[in-house]
Each structure stands twice: as structure tokens, then as C-alpha cells.
Amino acid sequence: MTSVSFSTSFATLVPAGGLLPAGPAGDAPALLRAVAGAAPAVLAAGPSDGVPFVDTALRLVLLTALAVVAGSGLVRVLADAPGRAERVVAGVAALVAVSAAVAAVTRSGAGISGWTLLLLLATVAVPALLAGPRPVLAIAPALVVTGLLAIQLAGTPSAPWFALDAGYAVAGALAAGAALHLATATDPAPRAARVRIVGIAAGAVGVVLAAVRVALAGPFSLTDLHGTGYGRAVLVTVLAPAAVAALLAVQAWVTRRATAGTRSDAVRAAELRDRLRTPVVLAALAAVGAATLPAALPAPAPGATPGRALLRSVDLGAGPLTLAVSPMRPGPNLVQLTGGGVEVTGPDARMPAGHGDPGAPAGYAVRVGDRVVPFTARTEVRGGWALVDLPAGTSSITLTAGGLTRSVPVDVGTERTAPAGATGPDAPECLSATVGRIVTGGDATVGNCPSEALDPADAGALRGIVRALGGQGAPGLAIAGDASPRSRAAADVVRAEAAAAGLPVRPAAGPQDALLVVSGWQLAATTVRDTARAALTTPTALGGTYLAPWLLTGGVLGQSPGTLLPLDFGPQEPAPQRYVRLLAAVAPGSAPSLSGLRAWAATSGETYADPVPSLYAAAPVDVPMTADTDGGHHGSPNEAAWFPGGAVVRIGSALDTGPGTPAGPTP
Template identity: 35%
Template sequence: MEHPHGGLDAVVETSAWPVALRLTLLLATAFVAGVGVVRPLAPALPRRVVLSVAVASALSAALAVVSAVAMDVAVVGAVAHVVLVAAVPALLGRAGPARAVAVALAVLLVVETAAGRSGVEFVADTVYVAGAVTWFGLAVLALTVPAAEVASGLRPRQLALALGVALVGAGAVRLVASGVAFDRRLYGTWFGLALLAVVALPLAATLLGPARAYRYGTVGVVLAFVAWSGLAAVPRPDELPTPGVPVLAEKTLAGKRVPVLVAPHRPGRNLVHFPASAGDGIRVGAVPALPRAGAEGTWAEVDLPAGRSEIVLTSGSDTAVVDVDTGAGGGPRVDPECASAALGGLIAGRRDVLAACPSDRLSTVDEQALRKLVSFLVARGAGGITLAADSTPRGVDAARVVREEAAGAGVAIDAEPRPDNALVTVSGWESAHASLTAAGAHQAERAVYAHGVYLAPWLLTTPLATAVTTVSVPLRFDPREPLPIGYAVAVGNRFGGANPTPAGFEAWLGDRAVDDGVRIFAAAQVTAMPAGPDEAHGPGMPMNEELAGQWVPKTTVVPVSALLT
């Protein structure tokens, strides 16, 4: 989700009236600032110009007040805006002060237009706004003040050419930086068309020549400035689909922006995933998106043809289209955990072909964590281990590892729940959810699993960690540390409040590695956060409130063992 930056440009909703308010506010302000900037070039301004500036100033001030009252706009910025825009017409009789205040207003206009951007985009915004403001002021002089009265040395031809070049250059920089300059999104999306307008319209105005540029070309510059200001309200188009690279898009359905993930983005069976915040009732073609055991949000299985096509999303009477291009090759059979891993990589900015899924193999670090878990249970005196696995390659190998370690320690492996046992779940999400649900039912009937319920490292997800009152997990990272919190915040922001997963975290990390040694962490549905062994207090973000960055909302996750060796 996007967070406003605090200036008058914080309003980026795509509903009509906030956008219209923003564009009118910025355009009126640019006109006022432009006239003030060029005021010293003429001995006096015609009465009709002074009156027009006063009207535009009143309109700009009123809209700034409305923005502060009705929308999430910084009050300090709105007050500064009102003071400066009201001062310009009041000072038009004094050329020097009028210019000084107008320059300050132009600087504020740059901030209001470019807030939240940096680097090349910020420079382009600054040049474009300054160029448009100056153009408006010079056009007023050229059209209302006799040439003989304008300050000597003013060369309309050269000024028109210089301003036109500045506007076209800044627009071209923004166009290239947008990433849509060289593909079909340039002419196939509103965002691309707006960028075309900010380049083409000033270019056309410049080619008219100075006399006609200020008379007729100013209309083009006005439209270009409106298009530039409106870019903040136009959704940036999704990346073009690449065969084999899962698609992460955001569409408007039922009046709200809804993220959607398509994986593996190959011909044949694909999973289409929506966050829980998208709500129920979404259909993918004729297939309803439904919850799946052990996973968050809703899911639809659809068959996609080879090559380019479309996925039609429906919610009530509203529809949206997701472009896909599956190519001609095959891909892995994706489950929700695999889709979560793909999402983690996409959020990190990588567009890698999805060639394998986490359940295809047992990683070395997960194998080591499971062996240390069994040793931990043996040291605690567990009478046996009830093992829950599945038939995936990872599940088979994980079950073998647990049996080997248990056999070496003389601990029995059981298939049924027993009072003195520990339950160890090493399956995938769906099977693990079934095992944990059954465990909760058994515990409600009689005393079982006195030595606890344990999950494999890849199972620390919200649906699984909250399936029973308390679970424990052998982890190589602390969910309260900055990197795991950063990923949790990123996935929540980008995918409708989704919660983190170990598979997504590993994909998000990429080449980075987090290995703090294996410790047992407990996830309990309580509101207190006791310190772990050898800790004065828990590091990082507190986990006893519903705050951004929590791995399991409303659940305490803390270490309950020292490092396992």
C-alpha cells in the first residue's frame, strides 16, 4: 500500500474529485507564480491581468484549505501554500517583493509536485515545473503588455526555444526513467499516454515559433503541465509479462486496488492468488477464487494457453484484465508455498524464471535444523516422536532425517498421538494444517504431546502457527530482527497486508544469507513477550501488539532455547 508523503501532492487516489482538485490547485498556483516571477520585466501589469491573478490566487488558496481539511495533507504545507499564493497578487505593485514571493511559491510547487521522488526524477520534476511556470508568466506578458513596454533585452524567440527545450528534455528524462518508453505500454496505458503528452505538447509549442507559441502553444503547455501533475494519480502500469516469470499485478475491482499473483506463468495449470484483503467473490474466468487449507487469501486454479492471452477477473459486476504471456515451455507444479516464494522474489525486484519449488528438495540448512531439533527433544526426555510427513521429495527426505536421528538416540517414531510424545510436522502447508487441526482435536479430548508440537522451519506461517495454541520451530533467524521485519513489512505493503512466510523470506533475501545458528522459537497466542534465554529483553520490534512487521499477528514469537549444537 502507498503512504502519502505529506505535501499537497499526497492525494493520489484515482477517484475523480481528488484528482480534479489536485490538478486545478497546481495549475492555478503555477499561473500565479509565473506572473509573479516575470513581474519585474514590465513597468506595470494591465488591470485584467492583476484581476486574473487575484482570482487564481483565491482559487488556489481555497483548494489548499479544502485539501488540508478533507484529505490527508500536511497542515503546515497547506498554510505555507495559502500564505505565499495570497501574497503574490497583494505585492504585484512592487516588482521585487512580488518576484521573491513568487519564486518561493514556485519552490513550494516543486515540492508539492515532486515530493517522494529523488535522483533523476526529482531533477526532471524541478526543471519541468520551473519551465512551465516561467512559460506561463512570459505568455501573459507577451499577450497583454505592449512589446515596447517590456524590459529591453528580452528575446521572446530565444526564451521560447530555451523553455521548450527544457520542458521537452525534462519530459524525455522522465519518460525514459519510467521504463515504458520502449514497449507497448507507452501507447497502451494511460500512464504511457500521459508521458507522451508531457514530451509531445511542449515540442509542438516550441515548433510554432515565439509569436504563435505564446498565443497558441501555451494551450499545449497547459495540457502538458496538467498531464505531468496528473502522473501521480495515474497507476503505474505493470511490468510486461515474461514467460516463466510469475506475474505480480494490481487491478481495480469493486472500487479498490487488488493485488494478484499468477504462477508459474507457463502453459497449463496455473495458480492465481489474491490476498485476504481482496475479499470473497472474485472469479478468474469461470473459476471462483477460494481459500485453501494452510494458506492465506484465496486461490484459483486455471489453465492458460501457450503464448500471449488475458486473464479476466470478476468481482460482482466489475471486471479487470491481467495480461499474460506463458511462452511455450513447461514449468513446475505450483502450490501456495511455491507461489509465496515467487512473490518474495518479485517484491525484492527480481524477475527470475520459476524453475523449482521449495517442496522439490530438502535444503542442507533445513536438514541440519531437523537433526538438531531431534537432539533437542531427546535431551528434554521426550518419550517418542509422532511424525507427520507427506509424499513430496522434501517431505520424504525430512521424514528420513528425523527417523535416522531418532533411531540413533533410541527414540521411537510413532504414527499415532501419545501422551509422552512430541509431534513433529515436516510436510507441506496443506498436510501440516490437517495434522495440526487433528492435534488440536486430540489435545482437547485427552492429554497428548506433553513435549510439545513442533514444525519444520518452512512452516512458520500464520495459518499454521495459529492452528493450535502453541507451536515451536527450529529457526536460523530471529523474526524480531531488522531483516525479517523488513521483509514482513514489504510483503504486507505490496500484497494487500499478506503475512510473511519462510519461503518468501528466503526468496526475498536472494544472495544474502541469515544464519544466526539454530534455536527453538515458540509461537504462542498470548499478549506477553517473555525474554528468551540469556536475553535482557527481546530485540527489534515488540511482538505483543498488532504492529507492521510481525510474522504472526497477535502471536508472541520468542526463542525458548539457547543455540543448538
């Protein structure tokens, strides 16, 4: 087997442009959590893999060096005294490990902890004892280093795969120690054979443990296995120990044949063993090094399942993007591509550096078979959107950006039933509700879309608005709706309440009338925008533009200098903000919505709603909306907010939504 150098394998395993699985930002390196106690700033998400590159590199260097130190001590049970070369390598590895630990402590800003001191002392003790008169004593500190290596690689005992990862750490250390000893020592044949057997056994155990972990924890598709940084890392954790076991087995076989052969056979066997020494050592180092990377990468995306929306991250060279596909059934499927601070449509689309192809279309697109569908912008919601037809049996879609392509596994099954509204004008809201469940670990099945029925809470809020308008003597009211079941039901509620309040309902808003928008996001954004533009030249709906509660989304609110809407919660209250923060962490670039909040609350058991709604006003504001980690501000709006670049504040008391004579407070 051809060996791969450490630097090459590291660059290959952590690519800037690889597909990255979905999920929260990757777990911080165990070194910084358990040993250095890193400050939050150190654990901030990196550009593409969830952990800054420096932290990932420190983790890789530290744990690989610890494996060499631990292994060089553990093999003393069976091996002779180490040669000069082995002692030098063990000493250099200890120096590298100590330097990496000190660098991590310095970077984190934390003081030296007991864990750090134990790590440093045990690491230094191994090469010191190897150089002494009784090198077998190095076994004791080597066991300590092995234990620390297992903890650092596997995390806490409560971690899901602790036993597998800890066992792999021990096997990796033994394989590294055996490979190093056989590459540098000149033991008599019997002792070398025993060390070789240990190396073969350690490699075989490592293969089994890594394979079981892949089967249980993913990646769950061949596309992700070879096309993601996480997948490449775990693939090496399987192949590298297999290479160690195979190469050592070849050495053993050649040695056994040479023993019964001629002198020339012995010479050829010695030459082959010499040629295999370096590949064995490199394979052992690659096995441990690759095992350090998954903790610094996002967890693998779950396998695509028919009827369940797919939500995952993908890196097309310009930073991490959030990809969503719904409803994952044969036929039309809505594909969303968005990301924090990344434009994927229009002239501002940020293409991957160095991947420009003059013959490729600008912007991003999704390809299915020979059909390419570009992502386009929608007025009512940010991000890029494409409606693609996925035939039954489709196993992957391909995302393109200039000359760069990435394949994403999908599985639409064969059942051609999809919820109403999942791919129509209200599809983004339907997807937002599904994402609200996904981000809190709920069911990703695309069920009934919010636009298919009027929520009783929304019906009460609309009654409260109409009663308030009647109470303040509004001259008339216009309703802007669409053909969705929710909008039609909402319009019926408004008309009935307006009739009871004696409030005229007009086909179009007059100069002093109020406008109540009860359509879906798409038509609402257009209606609000056109009304605001018309008011610039002609008095239009001066009684106010009122929005149904489900229209609390930045794409609609941003179309007007001022709108009003009834809400039974404050967007800045703790529970809604927890939803917003979780959404920003799991699906960067996705816009919060009332439908998403309700799905999140129903799945997580959170309570967020007040008993009755109140009137809120939404308007853009000209102040910075995002903060630096040091408390300063950027000049760009916070894209994760309910209203990026704006504010939603309560301006009235509780609305009257109960039965009885229409009456209510004046907004």
C-alpha cells in the same frame, strides 16, 4: 481538439477503481515534504493511491496555481503590459496558491518554514508588480516561483527524473503564461506572435520531456497507460502540451493567412482565435495539473517478463489488492489475489460498491479468453488463489469482481519450462520466496522452489528436535510428510536421528507420542488441524505437535491451539520485523514465511539467524494485535504478523544440532 475541464480531468485521472501499479505507497506530495515538513500521520497511505486525497488535491491546486503565477511573470520579457483580466487571473492564482500552501502547513501541523515564506512572498510579489507601473519587474519573483515550482514538481536533484520533471515544470509555466496572456491581452500583432511562438515552443518541449519520461519510467504497457491512474496522468502530460502547441500553431497560421487576405478573412480569423483561447488555457492547466499527480500515485509496475513472477497492485473497487502471477510461463500459472483487510473469497468477499451485477458470480475471478476461473481459498495461506492455463502468446488476463473488470498485462513467452513445484501443492511457498526477493529489489525469476531441497539449517533443526525428544524420554515419534523432495529428505534425517537416539518411529502418533510434521504447507495445515480435532475426543500426540521450521506461517500455526517448532531466529527480532514491514508495504495482504525471509535476507545482505536453533511455541492469544497511530488498538489481528491473532515465543535453550551422541535439552 476537444478540451477537458479541470474538474472533469481531475476526476478522470484519479479514479477510485483504476488499476494501480505495484510498488511501495506513493511518494508523499513534495509540498508536504519540502515546504511543510508534514508529520507521519499526514503522509499515511490513502485508500487506493498511496497518499490521502486531500494531500493530492492540495498538491494539484498549489502547483497549477504556481504555474499560472510564474508564467504570467515570465512572458513579460516579450509581451506588453498585462491587461486588467490578466492581472486579475494572476492575482486569483496567487491567492489560491497561498491558500493551498497555508492549508498544507496547517494540515501537517508543522510551523512556517523558510521555504514556505519564500514561496508566499515570491507568489504575492508577481501580481503586485504586474499591477505596478513597471510590470517587467515581475520577471524576478516569477523566476523564483518557477524555481520553487520545479523543485516541488521534480523533487530533490538526486531524484531519478529530476532534470526531465524540472524542465517540464519550466515549460508548463511558460505555456500557461503564454496561453493566459494571449487569451486576455490585445497586443499588437508582432508582440502577440512572439508570445505565441514561446507558447508553441514550450508545448513542444513539454511533449518531448513527457514522452521521454514515459519511455524511461513507464508505464510499460498500453494496458497500464490507459487503465491506471498513473498512466492516465502521464498520458495527459504528453497530450495536453501537444494540444497547447497545436492550437497556438493553428492561431498563428490563421493570423498569417488573414494578414494577406480580405477584411472578412481577418474577421473570421479573429473569431477563430477567440474560440481557441479557452481551450488553449485549459490544455495548459491540464498539462501542469496532470504532472502533479504521479508523485502521489504508486510507481508503475515493471513490464511482465517471461519466467519472472509478476507482483503488482490492482484496485477492483473494494480497495487495493496485491496480485501475483507465477511462474509466468506458458501452461499452468498460479494467480494470487490478496489485500490487507479485504476478503476475496467466500461469503465475506467484499464486492465493489455500486458495481453489483445480479447476473455475475459472487466473489472474484480471473478470465483468460473465454475461460473464467474463480479465486478460491486455501487452508494453509490467506488470500484468493486460482490456477489458470496461459497459452503461449497471452498478453493479458482479466480480473473480474461482480460486474467490474480490469485487464492486467502479462507475457509468458514461448518457453514451456517452469521450475518444479511452482504450480503444485507447494506453489504458495515458492511464490513467497520469490516475493521475498522482489520486495527488496531482487531478481523476480522463479527459480528452484524451497520444497525441492532440504536446507542444511533445517536438517540441523530437525536433528535438534529429535535429540531433545530422545533426551526427555518420549515414548515414540510419528512423522507426517509428503512426496516433495524436501519432505522425503527431512523424513530420512528424522528417522536416522531417531534410530541413533533409540526413539521409536511409528506410522501414526499414539496417545503419548510426539508428532513431527515435515510436509509442505498444504498437508501440514490439514494434519495439524485434524490432530487438534482428534485430541478433543481421544488422547492424540500428547507428546506435542512439532513443526519443521519452514512451517512458520499463520495458515499452519492457526490450525492448532499449540505447536512447537525449532527456529534459528526470533520472529519479533529487528531483522525479521523489517522483512515483515517491507512485505506489508510492498505487497499488502501477503503472509510472511521463512522461505520469504531467507530470500529477502540473501538479496538484501541482512543477517538474521542465530548460530543454532532454539525451541519456540506458537499459540493463539485473545488480545488485540494491531495498533492505531495514536497508540490505541483495534480488535482485529495484525494480518502482516508471522502468526495473526497469535504469538510465537522462545521456550527452550539452544538445541543440540552438532555431530556426536544424541543429547539435548528438555523442551
